[in-house]
Amino acid sequence: xxxxxxxxxxxxxxxxxxxxxxxxxxxxxxxxxxxxxxxxxxxxxxxxxxxxxxxxxxxxxxxxxxxxxxxxxxxxxxxxxxxxxxxxxxxxxxxxxxxxxxxxxxxxxxxxxxxxxxxxxxxxxxxxxxxxxxxxxxxxxxxxxxxxxxxxxxxxxxxxxxxxxxxxxxxxxxxxxxxxxxxxxxxxxxxxxxxxxxxxxxxxxxxxxxxxxxxxxxxxxxxxxxxxxxxxxxxxxxxxxxxxxxxxxxxxxxxxxxxxxxxxxxx
Amino acid sequence: xxxxxxxxxxxxxxxxxxxxxxxxxxxxxxxxxxxxxxxxxxxxxxxxxxxxxxxxxxxxxxxxxxxxxxxxxxxxxxxxxxxxxxxxxxxxxxxxxxxxxxxxxxxxxxxxxxxxxxxxxxxxxxxxxxxxxxxxxxxxxxxxxxxxxxxxxxxxxxxxxxxxxxxxxxxxxxxxxxxxxxx
Numbered sequence: 001x002x003x004x005x006x007x008x009x010x011x012x013x014x015x016x017x018x019x020x021x022x023x024x025x026x027x028x029x030x031x032x033x034x035x036x037x038x039x040x041x042x043x044x045x046x047x048x049x050x051x052x053x054x055x056x057x058x059x060x061x062x063x064x065x066x067x068x069x070x071x072x073x074x075x076x077x078x079x080x081x082x083x084x085x086x087x088x089x090x091x092x093x094x095x096x097x098x099x100x101x102x103x104x105x106x107x108x109x110x111x112x113x114x115x116x117x118x119x120x121x122x123x124x125x126x127x128x129x130x131x132x133x134x135x136x137x138x139x140x141x142x143x144x145x146x147x148x149x150x151x152x153x154x155x156x157x158x159x160x161x162x163x164x165x166x167x168x169x170x171x172x173x174x175x176x177x178x179x180x181x182x183x184x185x186x187x188x189x190x191x192x193x194x195x196x197x198x199x200x201x202x203x204x205x206x207x208x209x210x211x212x213x214x215x216x217x218x219x220x221x222x223x224x225x226x227x228x229x230x231x232x233x234x235x236x237x238x239x240x241x242x243x244x245x246x247x248x249x250x251x252x253x254x255x256x257x258x259x260x261x262x263x264x265x266x267x
Numbered sequence: 268x269x270x271x272x273x274x275x276x277x278x279x280x281x282x283x284x285x286x287x288x289x290x291x292x293x294x295x296x297x298x299x300x301x302x303x304x305x306x307x308x309x310x311x312x313x314x315x316x317x318x319x320x321x322x323x324x325x326x327x328x329x330x331x332x333x334x335x336x337x338x339x340x341x342x343x344x345x346x347x348x349x350x351x352x353x354x355x356x357x358x359x360x361x362x363x364x365x366x367x368x369x370x371x372x373x374x375x376x377x378x379x380x381x382x383x384x385x386x387x388x389x390x391x392x393x394x395x396x397x398x399x400x401x402x403x404x405x406x407x408x409x410x411x412x413x414x415x416x417x418x419x420x421x422x423x424x425x426x427x428x429x430x431x432x433x434x435x436x437x438x439x440x441x442x443x444x445x446x447x448x449x450x
Binding site: 005006007009010013017038039042043045046047048049050051052054055058059061062063065066067069070073074127131134135138 | 289291294295298299300302303306307310311316319320321323324327328330331332335387388389392407410411412414417432433435436439440442443446
Protein backbone atom coordinates (compact mmCIF):
# COMPACT_ATOMS: atom_id res chain seq x y z
CA UNK A 1 0.00 0.00 0.00
CA UNK A 2 2.74 2.42 1.03
CA UNK A 3 4.72 1.57 -2.09
CA UNK A 4 1.65 2.26 -4.19
CA UNK A 5 1.22 5.64 -2.56
CA UNK A 6 4.89 6.44 -3.18
CA UNK A 7 4.48 5.56 -6.83
CA UNK A 8 1.26 7.54 -7.18
CA UNK A 9 2.81 10.56 -5.48
CA UNK A 10 5.83 10.41 -7.76
CA UNK A 11 3.63 9.97 -10.82
CA UNK A 12 1.57 13.05 -9.86
CA UNK A 13 4.71 15.11 -9.21
CA UNK A 14 6.05 14.20 -12.63
CA UNK A 15 2.74 15.03 -14.30
CA UNK A 16 2.58 18.39 -12.54
CA UNK A 17 6.10 19.10 -13.69
CA UNK A 18 4.88 18.47 -17.23
CA UNK A 19 2.13 21.04 -16.76
CA UNK A 20 -0.87 19.18 -15.30
CA UNK A 21 -2.77 20.81 -12.45
CA UNK A 22 -2.94 19.27 -9.00
CA UNK A 23 -6.66 18.60 -9.43
CA UNK A 24 -6.13 16.85 -12.77
CA UNK A 25 -3.55 14.58 -11.14
CA UNK A 26 -5.83 13.74 -8.24
CA UNK A 27 -8.59 12.74 -10.66
CA UNK A 28 -6.41 9.83 -11.72
CA UNK A 29 -6.44 8.43 -8.16
CA UNK A 30 -9.77 9.55 -6.62
CA UNK A 31 -9.65 6.99 -3.79
CA UNK A 32 -6.23 8.28 -2.65
CA UNK A 33 -6.88 11.96 -3.27
CA UNK A 34 -7.25 12.86 0.40
CA UNK A 35 -3.83 11.39 1.19
CA UNK A 36 -2.04 12.70 -1.89
CA UNK A 37 -3.44 16.22 -1.92
CA UNK A 38 -1.67 17.65 1.17
CA UNK A 39 1.65 16.17 0.07
CA UNK A 40 1.32 17.56 -3.45
CA UNK A 41 0.34 20.96 -2.03
CA UNK A 42 3.46 21.06 0.10
CA UNK A 43 5.59 20.10 -2.90
CA UNK A 44 3.90 22.77 -5.01
CA UNK A 45 4.36 25.48 -2.39
CA UNK A 46 8.06 24.64 -2.03
CA UNK A 47 8.46 24.91 -5.80
CA UNK A 48 6.73 28.30 -5.77
CA UNK A 49 8.99 29.77 -3.11
CA UNK A 50 11.11 32.66 -4.42
CA UNK A 51 14.68 31.54 -4.93
CA UNK A 52 17.23 33.02 -2.52
CA UNK A 53 19.40 35.69 -4.12
CA UNK A 54 23.09 36.03 -3.32
CA UNK A 55 24.72 39.45 -3.29
CA UNK A 56 26.32 40.55 -6.56
CA UNK A 57 29.60 40.98 -4.61
CA UNK A 58 29.49 37.26 -3.77
CA UNK A 59 28.78 36.29 -7.37
CA UNK A 60 31.64 38.44 -8.55
CA UNK A 61 34.20 37.40 -5.96
CA UNK A 62 33.26 33.75 -6.56
CA UNK A 63 34.02 34.22 -10.23
CA UNK A 64 37.38 35.76 -9.39
CA UNK A 65 38.20 32.87 -7.04
CA UNK A 66 37.29 30.38 -9.73
CA UNK A 67 39.44 32.19 -12.27
CA UNK A 68 42.29 32.15 -9.83
CA UNK A 69 41.88 28.41 -9.22
CA UNK A 70 41.84 27.75 -12.97
CA UNK A 71 45.05 29.73 -13.37
CA UNK A 72 46.73 27.62 -10.69
CA UNK A 73 45.49 24.45 -12.36
CA UNK A 74 46.79 25.64 -15.69
CA UNK A 75 50.13 26.34 -14.12
CA UNK A 76 50.25 22.71 -12.96
CA UNK A 77 49.23 21.49 -16.39
CA UNK A 78 51.03 23.49 -19.06
CA UNK A 79 51.11 27.11 -20.17
CA UNK A 80 48.45 27.86 -22.77
CA UNK A 81 47.79 30.86 -24.95
CA UNK A 82 44.73 32.89 -24.03
CA UNK A 83 42.00 33.33 -26.63
CA UNK A 84 39.73 35.89 -25.06
CA UNK A 85 39.77 38.77 -22.65
CA UNK A 86 38.83 36.40 -19.86
CA UNK A 87 41.65 34.14 -20.94
CA UNK A 88 43.96 37.11 -20.93
CA UNK A 89 42.89 37.84 -17.39
CA UNK A 90 43.40 34.36 -16.05
CA UNK A 91 45.76 32.55 -18.39
CA UNK A 92 49.18 33.82 -17.33
CA UNK A 93 49.90 31.78 -14.23
CA UNK A 94 52.77 33.90 -12.99
CA UNK A 95 50.83 37.08 -12.44
CA UNK A 96 47.29 35.84 -12.13
CA UNK A 97 47.25 35.05 -8.42
CA UNK A 98 48.60 38.51 -7.65
CA UNK A 99 46.27 40.16 -10.13
CA UNK A 100 43.24 38.26 -8.90
CA UNK A 101 44.10 39.07 -5.29
CA UNK A 102 44.50 42.71 -6.25
CA UNK A 103 41.17 42.68 -8.05
CA UNK A 104 39.43 41.04 -5.10
CA UNK A 105 41.02 43.62 -2.80
CA UNK A 106 40.02 46.52 -5.03
CA UNK A 107 36.52 45.19 -5.36
CA UNK A 108 36.08 44.61 -1.66
CA UNK A 109 37.50 48.05 -0.91
CA UNK A 110 35.57 50.09 -3.43
CA UNK A 111 32.27 48.35 -3.78
CA UNK A 112 32.84 45.33 -5.94
CA UNK A 113 30.89 45.61 -9.15
CA UNK A 114 31.36 49.36 -9.47
CA UNK A 115 34.76 48.95 -11.07
CA UNK A 116 33.57 46.75 -13.90
CA UNK A 117 30.37 48.77 -14.25
CA UNK A 118 32.24 51.48 -16.10
CA UNK A 119 34.13 49.12 -18.39
CA UNK A 120 33.67 49.13 -22.16
CA UNK A 121 33.96 46.41 -24.81
CA UNK A 122 37.61 45.52 -25.18
CA UNK A 123 38.37 46.40 -21.55
CA UNK A 124 39.75 43.71 -19.31
CA UNK A 125 36.74 43.73 -16.99
CA UNK A 126 34.01 44.00 -19.61
CA UNK A 127 33.30 40.25 -19.87
CA UNK A 128 33.01 40.10 -16.07
CA UNK A 129 30.47 42.90 -16.23
CA UNK A 130 28.40 40.93 -18.75
CA UNK A 131 28.60 37.73 -16.70
CA UNK A 132 27.55 39.60 -13.57
CA UNK A 133 24.58 41.02 -15.46
CA UNK A 134 23.56 37.60 -16.77
CA UNK A 135 23.83 36.00 -13.34
CA UNK A 136 21.86 38.89 -11.86
CA UNK A 137 19.18 38.35 -14.53
CA UNK A 138 18.93 34.62 -13.98
CA UNK A 139 18.73 35.14 -10.22
CA UNK A 140 15.83 37.56 -10.51
CA UNK A 141 12.70 35.52 -10.11
CA UNK A 142 9.82 37.91 -10.75
CA UNK A 143 8.93 38.91 -14.33
CA UNK A 144 8.73 42.62 -13.51
CA UNK A 145 12.22 42.61 -12.06
CA UNK A 146 13.49 40.72 -15.11
CA UNK A 147 11.80 43.19 -17.47
CA UNK A 148 13.28 46.17 -15.62
CA UNK A 149 16.71 44.56 -15.73
CA UNK A 150 16.42 43.97 -19.46
CA UNK A 151 15.62 47.65 -19.98
CA UNK A 152 18.57 48.60 -17.78
CA UNK A 153 20.89 46.37 -19.82
CA UNK A 154 19.63 47.83 -23.11
CA UNK A 155 20.27 51.32 -21.73
CA UNK A 156 23.76 50.31 -20.58
CA UNK A 157 24.61 49.06 -24.08
CA UNK A 158 23.43 52.37 -25.53
CA UNK A 159 25.61 54.35 -23.08
CA UNK A 160 28.55 52.07 -23.89
CA UNK A 161 28.04 52.63 -27.60
CA UNK A 162 28.12 56.42 -27.13
CA UNK A 163 31.18 56.23 -24.85
CA UNK A 164 33.00 53.92 -27.27
CA UNK A 165 32.45 56.34 -30.16
CA UNK A 166 33.54 59.34 -28.10
CA UNK A 167 36.59 57.52 -26.77
CA UNK A 168 37.75 55.50 -29.76
CA UNK A 169 36.20 57.26 -32.73
CA UNK A 170 34.82 54.24 -34.62
CA UNK A 171 31.51 52.47 -34.45
CA UNK A 172 31.52 49.13 -32.62
CA UNK A 173 29.15 47.15 -34.87
CA UNK A 174 29.00 44.16 -32.49
CA UNK A 175 27.98 46.45 -29.64
CA UNK A 176 25.34 48.13 -31.78
CA UNK A 177 23.91 44.72 -32.65
CA UNK A 178 24.06 43.71 -28.99
CA UNK A 179 22.20 46.89 -28.00
CA UNK A 180 19.42 46.23 -30.52
CA UNK A 181 19.22 42.62 -29.36
CA UNK A 182 18.76 43.64 -25.70
CA UNK A 183 15.93 46.00 -26.68
CA UNK A 184 14.37 43.28 -28.84
CA UNK A 185 14.54 40.78 -25.94
CA UNK A 186 12.99 43.40 -23.64
CA UNK A 187 10.02 43.47 -26.00
CA UNK A 188 9.76 39.87 -27.15
CA UNK A 189 10.80 37.90 -24.06
CA UNK A 190 9.91 40.10 -21.14
CA UNK A 191 6.74 41.97 -22.09
CA UNK A 192 4.81 38.74 -22.61
CA UNK A 193 5.74 37.44 -19.15
CA UNK A 194 4.30 40.41 -17.29
CA UNK A 195 0.90 40.38 -15.62
CA UNK A 196 -1.61 42.15 -17.87
CA UNK A 197 -2.02 45.40 -15.88
CA UNK A 198 1.75 45.93 -15.96
CA UNK A 199 2.27 45.27 -19.65
CA UNK A 200 1.00 48.63 -20.84
CA UNK A 201 3.16 50.51 -18.34
CA UNK A 202 6.14 48.46 -19.41
CA UNK A 203 5.39 48.97 -23.12
CA UNK A 204 5.15 52.71 -22.52
CA UNK A 205 8.54 52.71 -20.81
CA UNK A 206 9.98 50.60 -23.58
CA UNK A 207 8.49 52.91 -26.15
CA UNK A 208 10.14 55.95 -24.51
CA UNK A 209 13.41 54.07 -24.40
CA UNK A 210 13.05 53.11 -28.04
CA UNK A 211 12.54 56.77 -29.02
CA UNK A 212 15.51 57.80 -26.91
CA UNK A 213 17.62 55.08 -28.53
CA UNK A 214 16.64 56.32 -31.99
CA UNK A 215 17.37 59.92 -31.05
CA UNK A 216 20.85 58.99 -29.80
CA UNK A 217 21.52 56.95 -32.95
CA UNK A 218 20.58 59.95 -35.08
CA UNK A 219 23.07 62.08 -33.12
CA UNK A 220 25.77 59.42 -33.43
CA UNK A 221 25.22 59.25 -37.19
CA UNK A 222 26.99 62.53 -37.76
CA UNK A 223 29.98 61.45 -35.63
CA UNK A 224 30.83 58.21 -37.41
CA UNK A 225 32.62 57.64 -40.72
CA UNK A 226 30.44 57.83 -43.84
CA UNK A 227 31.03 54.09 -44.39
CA UNK A 228 29.48 53.33 -41.01
CA UNK A 229 26.40 55.49 -41.55
CA UNK A 230 24.55 52.77 -43.42
CA UNK A 231 24.77 50.50 -40.35
CA UNK A 232 23.44 53.29 -38.15
CA UNK A 233 20.61 53.89 -40.65
CA UNK A 234 19.64 50.23 -40.47
CA UNK A 235 19.59 50.43 -36.65
CA UNK A 236 17.41 53.57 -36.82
CA UNK A 237 15.02 51.74 -39.14
CA UNK A 238 14.83 48.83 -36.67
CA UNK A 239 13.94 51.30 -33.89
CA UNK A 240 11.33 52.91 -36.09
CA UNK A 241 9.81 49.56 -37.01
CA UNK A 242 9.75 48.52 -33.36
CA UNK A 243 8.05 51.79 -32.42
CA UNK A 244 5.36 51.20 -35.02
CA UNK A 245 4.73 47.73 -33.68
CA UNK A 246 4.53 48.88 -30.09
CA UNK A 247 2.14 51.68 -31.01
CA UNK A 248 -0.07 49.20 -32.85
CA UNK A 249 0.05 46.70 -30.01
CA UNK A 250 -0.83 49.32 -27.41
CA UNK A 251 -3.62 50.80 -29.54
CA UNK A 252 -5.19 47.47 -30.45
CA UNK A 253 -4.67 45.88 -27.05
CA UNK A 254 -2.47 43.16 -28.48
CA UNK A 255 0.44 42.57 -26.24
CA UNK A 256 2.72 40.54 -28.43
CA UNK A 257 4.03 41.75 -31.78
CA UNK A 258 4.19 39.10 -34.46
CA UNK A 259 7.43 39.84 -36.20
CA UNK A 260 9.44 36.70 -35.73
CA UNK A 261 9.12 32.92 -35.79
CA UNK A 262 7.20 31.37 -32.95
CA UNK A 263 5.38 34.55 -32.05
CA UNK A 264 1.74 34.56 -31.06
CA UNK A 265 -1.03 37.02 -30.37
CA UNK A 266 -2.25 37.63 -26.89
CA UNK A 267 -5.32 39.69 -26.15
CA UNK B 268 6.29 23.31 -12.21
CA UNK B 269 8.07 22.88 -15.48
CA UNK B 270 11.74 22.17 -15.35
CA UNK B 271 13.92 25.05 -16.44
CA UNK B 272 17.14 24.42 -18.22
CA UNK B 273 19.30 26.88 -20.04
CA UNK B 274 21.50 24.32 -21.77
CA UNK B 275 20.54 21.17 -23.57
CA UNK B 276 22.49 18.00 -22.96
CA UNK B 277 24.73 18.40 -26.00
CA UNK B 278 25.63 22.00 -25.21
CA UNK B 279 26.40 21.09 -21.62
CA UNK B 280 28.60 18.17 -22.66
CA UNK B 281 30.51 20.42 -25.07
CA UNK B 282 30.99 23.06 -22.37
CA UNK B 283 32.20 20.52 -19.84
CA UNK B 284 34.69 19.11 -22.34
CA UNK B 285 36.08 22.61 -22.92
CA UNK B 286 36.10 23.28 -19.19
CA UNK B 287 38.19 20.14 -18.72
CA UNK B 288 40.84 21.88 -20.82
CA UNK B 289 40.47 24.78 -18.33
CA UNK B 290 38.99 27.00 -20.99
CA UNK B 291 38.04 30.09 -19.01
CA UNK B 292 35.06 31.00 -21.19
CA UNK B 293 33.58 27.53 -20.68
CA UNK B 294 34.24 27.67 -16.93
CA UNK B 295 32.56 31.09 -16.76
CA UNK B 296 29.57 29.76 -18.71
CA UNK B 297 29.22 26.81 -16.31
CA UNK B 298 29.47 29.25 -13.41
CA UNK B 299 26.74 31.40 -14.90
CA UNK B 300 24.37 28.46 -15.40
CA UNK B 301 25.03 26.59 -12.17
CA UNK B 302 25.73 29.35 -9.64
CA UNK B 303 22.03 30.07 -8.92
CA UNK B 304 21.23 26.35 -8.63
CA UNK B 305 24.12 25.53 -6.33
CA UNK B 306 23.49 28.65 -4.24
CA UNK B 307 19.81 27.74 -3.72
CA UNK B 308 20.75 24.19 -2.80
CA UNK B 309 23.37 25.27 -0.26
CA UNK B 310 21.21 28.09 1.10
CA UNK B 311 18.51 25.61 2.12
CA UNK B 312 21.05 23.19 3.52
CA UNK B 313 22.87 25.70 5.75
CA UNK B 314 20.19 28.35 6.31
CA UNK B 315 22.55 31.31 6.24
CA UNK B 316 23.09 33.54 3.17
CA UNK B 317 26.74 34.41 3.81
CA UNK B 318 27.77 30.83 4.55
CA UNK B 319 25.86 29.79 1.43
CA UNK B 320 27.75 32.36 -0.66
CA UNK B 321 31.12 31.19 0.67
CA UNK B 322 30.31 27.52 0.17
CA UNK B 323 29.01 28.18 -3.34
CA UNK B 324 32.27 29.87 -4.27
CA UNK B 325 34.18 26.96 -2.71
CA UNK B 326 32.12 24.54 -4.81
CA UNK B 327 33.28 26.21 -8.03
CA UNK B 328 36.88 26.30 -6.88
CA UNK B 329 36.65 22.54 -6.15
CA UNK B 330 34.99 22.08 -9.53
CA UNK B 331 37.98 23.67 -11.26
CA UNK B 332 40.42 21.65 -9.18
CA UNK B 333 38.87 18.32 -10.09
CA UNK B 334 37.08 18.85 -13.39
CA UNK B 335 39.78 17.08 -15.38
CA UNK B 336 38.94 13.86 -13.52
CA UNK B 337 35.19 14.36 -13.92
CA UNK B 338 33.25 11.50 -15.56
CA UNK B 339 29.54 10.68 -16.02
CA UNK B 340 26.84 13.34 -15.63
CA UNK B 341 28.12 16.80 -14.75
CA UNK B 342 25.19 18.22 -12.77
CA UNK B 343 24.97 15.44 -10.13
CA UNK B 344 28.75 15.54 -9.85
CA UNK B 345 28.71 19.26 -9.09
CA UNK B 346 25.88 18.91 -6.58
CA UNK B 347 27.84 16.17 -4.90
CA UNK B 348 30.78 18.52 -4.44
CA UNK B 349 28.39 21.06 -2.90
CA UNK B 350 26.86 18.39 -0.67
CA UNK B 351 30.27 17.30 0.61
CA UNK B 352 31.18 20.90 1.38
CA UNK B 353 27.96 21.31 3.37
CA UNK B 354 28.78 18.17 5.36
CA UNK B 355 32.31 19.49 6.02
CA UNK B 356 30.83 22.84 7.06
CA UNK B 357 28.64 21.21 9.71
CA UNK B 358 31.48 18.99 10.84
CA UNK B 359 33.74 22.01 11.39
CA UNK B 360 31.01 23.86 13.24
CA UNK B 361 30.38 20.96 15.58
CA UNK B 362 34.13 20.58 16.25
CA UNK B 363 34.27 24.29 17.15
CA UNK B 364 31.21 23.78 19.36
CA UNK B 365 29.27 26.58 17.67
CA UNK B 366 25.52 26.86 17.89
CA UNK B 367 24.05 25.67 14.60
CA UNK B 368 22.86 28.63 12.59
CA UNK B 369 19.67 26.79 11.88
CA UNK B 370 18.54 27.60 15.42
CA UNK B 371 18.60 31.29 14.56
CA UNK B 372 16.36 30.51 11.63
CA UNK B 373 14.06 28.54 13.93
CA UNK B 374 13.61 31.60 16.11
CA UNK B 375 12.64 33.70 13.11
CA UNK B 376 10.27 31.00 11.93
CA UNK B 377 8.57 30.69 15.32
CA UNK B 378 7.27 34.21 15.04
CA UNK B 379 5.73 33.53 11.64
CA UNK B 380 3.37 30.56 11.83
CA UNK B 381 2.30 28.77 8.68
CA UNK B 382 -1.28 29.50 7.76
CA UNK B 383 -1.52 27.26 4.75
CA UNK B 384 0.82 25.57 2.31
CA UNK B 385 0.43 28.52 -0.03
CA UNK B 386 1.82 30.89 2.59
CA UNK B 387 4.99 28.89 3.04
CA UNK B 388 8.02 31.12 3.48
CA UNK B 389 11.70 30.38 3.06
CA UNK B 390 12.13 30.51 6.85
CA UNK B 391 9.29 28.10 7.47
CA UNK B 392 10.61 25.67 4.92
CA UNK B 393 14.03 25.99 6.54
CA UNK B 394 12.48 25.21 9.89
CA UNK B 395 10.74 22.14 8.47
CA UNK B 396 13.89 20.96 6.72
CA UNK B 397 15.88 21.22 9.94
CA UNK B 398 13.63 18.61 11.47
CA UNK B 399 14.19 16.11 8.67
CA UNK B 400 17.01 13.63 8.34
CA UNK B 401 19.88 14.61 6.07
CA UNK B 402 18.81 12.45 3.14
CA UNK B 403 15.17 13.57 3.29
CA UNK B 404 16.40 17.17 3.43
CA UNK B 405 18.52 16.59 0.35
CA UNK B 406 15.67 15.03 -1.60
CA UNK B 407 13.32 17.95 -0.84
CA UNK B 408 15.87 20.59 -1.84
CA UNK B 409 17.17 18.78 -4.92
CA UNK B 410 13.73 17.86 -6.21
CA UNK B 411 11.61 20.91 -5.41
CA UNK B 412 14.11 23.74 -5.20
CA UNK B 413 16.59 22.58 -7.83
CA UNK B 414 14.03 20.77 -10.01
CA UNK B 415 16.26 17.74 -10.53
CA UNK B 416 14.73 14.44 -11.56
CA UNK B 417 14.81 11.22 -9.54
CA UNK B 418 17.66 9.75 -11.58
CA UNK B 419 19.90 12.77 -10.97
CA UNK B 420 19.03 12.80 -7.26
CA UNK B 421 19.75 9.07 -7.03
CA UNK B 422 23.18 9.69 -8.53
CA UNK B 423 23.96 12.48 -6.07
CA UNK B 424 22.86 10.45 -3.07
CA UNK B 425 24.34 7.18 -4.32
CA UNK B 426 20.95 5.46 -4.05
CA UNK B 427 18.45 3.76 -6.34
CA UNK B 428 15.58 5.68 -7.97
CA UNK B 429 13.16 3.57 -5.88
CA UNK B 430 14.92 4.67 -2.70
CA UNK B 431 14.62 8.31 -3.80
CA UNK B 432 10.87 7.88 -4.32
CA UNK B 433 10.56 6.40 -0.83
CA UNK B 434 12.61 9.22 0.70
CA UNK B 435 10.51 11.78 -1.15
CA UNK B 436 7.30 10.27 0.21
CA UNK B 437 8.61 10.12 3.76
CA UNK B 438 10.04 13.65 3.60
CA UNK B 439 6.80 15.20 2.35
CA UNK B 440 4.79 13.24 4.93
CA UNK B 441 7.12 14.48 7.69
CA UNK B 442 6.83 18.07 6.49
CA UNK B 443 3.06 17.72 6.50
CA UNK B 444 3.16 16.66 10.15
CA UNK B 445 5.62 19.40 11.07
CA UNK B 446 3.53 22.11 9.43
CA UNK B 447 0.35 20.70 10.98
CA UNK B 448 1.91 20.77 14.48
CA UNK B 449 2.86 24.41 14.12
CA UNK B 450 -0.05 26.01 12.30
